[in-house]
Amino acid sequence: MPNRIDSTFAHLRASGQKAFVAYVAAGDPDFETSLEIIQSLADAGADIIELGLPFSDPLADGIVNQMAAERALKSGMTTARSIELIRRFRETHQTPIVLFTYLNPVFTYGFEKFHQDAAAAGADGILLLDLPPDEAVLNQDLALGAGLKHIRLIAPTTPAERVKILAETAEGFIYALSRTGVTGSHGAPSANIAALVTSIKAHTDVPVCVGFGIATPEQAALVASVADGVIVGSAIVKQVELFPQNAAKAVRDFTAPLIAATRSSISLSHP
Numbered sequence: 001m002p003n004r005i006d007s008t009f010a011h012l013r014a015s016g017q018k019a020f021v022a023y024v025a026a027g028d029p030d031f032e033t034s035l036e037i038i039q040s041l042a043d044a045g046a047d048i049i050e051l052g053l054p055f056s057d058p059l060a061d062g063i064v065n066q067m068a069a070e071r072a073l074k075s076g077m078t079t080a081r082s083i084e085l086i087r088r089f090r091e092t093h094q095t096p097i098v099l100f101t102y103l104n105p106v107f108t109y110g111f112e113k114f115h116q117d118a119a120a121a122g123a124d125g126i127l128l129l130d131l132p133p134d135e136a137v138l139n140q141d142l143a144l145g146a147g148l149k150h151i152r153l154i155a156p157t158t159p160a161e162r163v164k165i166l167a168e169t170a171e172g173f174i175y176a177l178s179r180t181g182v183t184g185s186h187g188a189p190s191a192n193i194a195a196l197v198t199s200i201k202a203h204t205d206v207p208v209c210v211g212f213g214i215a216t217p218e219q220a221a222l223v224a225s226v227a228d229g230v231i232v233g234s235a236i237v238k239q240v241e242l243f244p245q246n247a248a249k250a251v252r253d254f255t256a257p258l259i260a261a262t263r264s265s266i267s268l269s270h271p
Contacts (some may be wrong), residue, residue: 002231004096005172019229020262023050025068027077036248041131042095053101064234098125119147127151166202178212217261
């Protein structure tokens with residue numbers, strides 16, 4: 001069976017459209033509401049859902065996503081429950097899911113077992129924020145992660161030789177940061193996105209999606225015009241914080257115009 005991420009990008013490419021990737025924290029604000037949220041994202045037309053595993057020390061995240069992780073942990077969310085959340089989602093939806101996580105929760109669960117269990121539940125990919133690929137190959141335990149596509153993260157400050165290494169080992173898609181900083185920090189996407197995407201694509205045919213600082217339809221359309229996809233996280237998570245009693249509807253209403261803007265963009269990166 002083809003990986004859902006690959007199938008999704010193949011379909012989008014054939015129809016001349018770009019991907020909308022939505023991030024939310026697993027279990028925020030609680031298990032059942034979180035399930036409703038990811039179902040509503042899929043129903044609204046999100047092409048891929050990034051599901052953040054709740055972790056007590058999310059150093060790369062800004063305050064919005066840190067608070068989401070805290071809410072999830074307080075509600076009783078665990079790594080095992082996050083896998084169960086995916087299993088429940090798969091009862092009704094086939095939208096690809098990428099797990100967005102730090103190494104600690106995965107290593108504590110058991111690196112190989114996590115990959116096996118997450119894939120069996122219906123996850124399609126994983127983005128390990130603090131595990132460089134060249135470090136992973138040095139540890140036998142970390143080389144046993146099969147079953148999930150390993151998504152790579154590339155920043156504007158990543159040296160050219162490292163961009164090449166990351167791009168050549170990427171699977172599924174590449175998460176390119178529109179600017180530096182933590183998630184949700186202030187500032188619009190950088191004006192240098194097109195150059196960043198071009199530099200990555202020189203080394204790979206894997207789709208390049210851009211995230212960080214995207215919160216409006218105008219910003220989504222701009223990014224989609226030069227990249228293969230748009231990633232929105234903190235701005236969606238903020239809706240859960242603001243409207244916890246009606247989070248699924250709030251998320252759907254907020255993302256609908258962003259998805260529409262992503263769809264209506266015209267590619268400027270390829271003739």
